[in-house]
Amino acid sequence: MEALKKIADSFNFAKQCREYNISLWQCPQFLFLIMGIIIIFSIIAINIVASRYINPSIVALIVIIITAILLIISYIITGSFERIARSAKEKSEFISIMSHRLRAPLSVIKWQLNLLLSKKLELNKEETGQSFLEIQGQNEKMIWIVNNLLDINLIEDNKLILYTSAFSLREAIDEVVALQSNSSKEAGLDIVIESSEEIPDVFADRMKIKNIIFHLVDNAIRYSVKKGKITITLENLPKFVRCLVADEGVGISQKEAKNIFKKFFRSQATLPYQTEGTGIGLYIAKIIIKKSGGEIGFSSIEGKGSTFWFTLPVVKKI
Amino acid sequence: MKKILFIEDEMRLHKNFEEIFRKENFALISSYDGESGCKLAEEEMPDLILLDLILPKKNGFEVLETLKGNPRLANIPVIVLTNLEGTQDVEKALSLGAYTYLVKANYSLENVLEKIKEFFDKHAG
Numbered sequence: 001m002e003a004l005k006k007i008a009d010s011f012n013f014a015k016q017c018r019e020y021n022i023s024l025w026q027c028p029q030f031l032f033l034i035m036g037i038i039i040i041f042s043i044i045a046i047n048i049v050a051s052r053y054i055n056p057s058i059v060a061l062i063v064i065i066i067t068a069i070l071l072i073i074s075y076i077i078t079g080s081f082e083r084i085a086r087s088a089k090e091k092s093e094f095i096s097i098m099s100h101r102l103r104a105p106l107s108v109i110k111w112q113l114n115l116l117l118s119k120k121l122e123l124n125k126e127e128t129g130q131s132f133l134e135i136q137g138q139n140e141k142m143i144w145i146v147n148n149l150l151d152i153n154l155i156e157d158n159k160l161i162l163y164t165s166a167f168s169l170r171e172a173i174d175e176v177v178a179l180q181s182n183s184s185k186e187a188g189l190d191i192v193i194e195s196s197e198e199i200p201d202v203f204a205d206r207m208k209i210k211n212i213i214f215h216l217v218d219n220a221i222r223y224s225v226k227k228g229k230i231t232i233t234l235e236n237l238p239k240f241v242r243c244l245v246a247d248e249g250v251g252i253s254q255k256e257a258k259n260i261f262k263k264f265f266r267s268q269a270t271l272p273y274q275t276e277g278t279g280i281g282l283y284i285a286k287i288i289i290k291k292s293g294g295e296i297g298f299s300s301i302e303g304k305g306s307t308f309w310f311t312l313p314v315v316k317k318i
Numbered sequence: 319m320k321k322i323l324f325i326e327d328e329m330r331l332h333k334n335f336e337e338i339f340r341k342e343n344f345a346l347i348s349s350y351d352g353e354s355g356c357k358l359a360e361e362e363m364p365d366l367i368l369l370d371l372i373l374p375k376k377n378g379f380e381v382l383e384t385l386k387g388n389p390r391l392a393n394i395p396v397i398v399l400t401n402l403e404g405t406q407d408v409e410k411a412l413s414l415g416a417y418t419y420l421v422k423a424n425y426s427l428e429n430v431l432e433k434i435k436e437f438f439d440k441h442a443g
Contacts, residue, residue: 096404103401104328107422111334114427121337134330 026080035073042066097279101145105138112138148280152263155287162205162291166315169202169209169241170195173232176213180221188227191217195234202241202312204292209312212288213243215281216308220247223306240294241314246307252300260298261286285310320438323347323364325355325381326399327373335368338427342435352376356384359391366434369416371400371407382414395437399430 009015013030024030042062050059112131115121123131154160170193177191184191202209213232220230228248235242252260263283289296293313300306322344324335332348339346347362349355351374359367367385371378378398385391395417400407408419417437420430 100401103423107401108328108330110423111331111427115334115337118338118428121341123337127337 026076026083028077028080028084031073031077031080035070038066038070038073098145098149102142105141105145108138109135148284151284152280155284160287160291162208162288164203164205164292166201166203167206168199169243169312170199170234172206172210173213173234173243176210176217177232179214180217183218184221184230187221187224189221189224190229191232192229193232193234197236199234199236199241200314203315204294204312205288208288209292212285212310213245215285216245219281219308220245220249220306223247223249225250237311239314240311242309242311244307244309246305248305251302251304251306252298253302257298257300261296319343319345320366321345321347321362321364322366322368322434323349323355323359323362324368325349325352325373325378326368326370327351328370334427338431342431344434350374352378352381355381359385359394360388363391364394366437367394367396368399368430368434369396371398371402371411379410379414382411382416386415395441397433397437 013027013033014024046059046062046066049062053059112135115123116128116131151160173193177193180191217230217232224230224247226248230248231244231246233244233246235244261282263280286296289310289312294311296308296310298306298308320343322339324332324346326332326348327350329350332346332350336346336348347358347364349358353375355367355369355373356376358364369378369381373381376384378400382396385394385396392415396415398411398416398419399422400420401422403421411419418433420433425433
């Protein structure tokens with residue numbers, strides 16, 4: 001029975017292909033079977049045709065057509081193998097990138113604990129407090145990374161659920177700015193919020209949108225190399241509200257612009273200034289904003305700064 | 319007093335070492351990116367350099383190349399202290415002349431300190 005089940009499983013192509021995220025018509029195992037069937041039938045068909053019609057050019061034409069079909073199928077098979085190989089490579093790169101990102105906060109926590117527990121060093125009250133604060137900050141960072149990872153997983157399995165409600169974007173921004181006030185102050189940056197008109201409530205997942213704003217402001221802070229300001233603007237569009245986050249930082253080159261929302265992409269221009277970053281924040285942001293019915297984009301001048309913006313639908317008036 | 323140059327972008331780690339080095343009577347010179355690290359090495363002529371690999375402006379490998387390419391600085395021993403652990407990274411750092419390679423997450427502060435003391439004991443005088 002066991003053996004039979006194994007054989008049956010090996011013919012369950014749909015299941016095998018689902019694992020690699022490819023459709024049945026791109027599945028090598030399935031296509032090989034189809035090819036085999038075509039070859040068997042064509043041999044029989046050619047045999048019958050050849051015995052009835054003596055004209056060799058008809059036989060030759062049929063052989064050419066069948067060969068062409070088989071060639072196309074083999075082409076698809078090679079392509080699928082490449083996709084499987086690429087997906088395996090992406091996965092291993094992903095694990096490597098993520099473990100490094102997790103290791104950085106982990107080592108800081110480890111060394112802070114070393115300090116706190118060290119018998120040789122007696123930390124005073126203020127130093128102990130600072131050490132705990134640092135551990136807390138690093139712990140938050142790890143939670144953020146892991147949450148993003150889970151989101152990516154949900155996105156790729158098409159299972160991301162948005163808990164939508166009506167809320168004030170302005171309030172969400174105020175909350176984010178309060179959270180970021182310390183790091184912006186440290187970097188010598190002023191955060192200015194501009195929204196003169198009456199801004200209607202938007203309809204989206206408040207928590208996730210707040211995270212996106214946090215990420216955009218965080219990027220603006222981290223990629224600003226000199227003192228300056230970050231401007232957050234809210235403006236009304238027909239049926240939408242647009243939020244813009246503008247910095248005076250390193251900017252993004254035109255060559256890299258098309259990759260900015262891709263998973264794991266990190267701009268070369270920013271690498272000399274910022275060694276932290278996972279390259280997943282903007283990828284997740286794009287998917288969440290799109291799913292919420294909005295748009296996300298940016299404009300940038302290399303060396304002058306970038307403006308990232310997104311729109312969200314406003315609550316319909318009843 | 320031995321002078322140790324620490325090239326590392328994580329601000330907090332400098333504070334950790336500052337506290338632990340003070341007790342051991344080592345002088346800590348702090349640098350937060352690769353470029354200023356190379357400059358400080360030249361100005362201060364430290365007895366030992368602790369070097370991270372992922373650094374702004376000039377990465378750790380480039381710092382090693384610069385140091386080893388300068389006859390005045392080539393003899394300053396460099397201990398790589400990083401979170402990168404790929405075999406290629408380790409081999410590259412060692413082939414560029416690093417004295418040893420420590421992975422941050424695998425060593426406690428005391429372990430790192432022991433390694434430094436061990437180095438100074440071995441190369442006393």
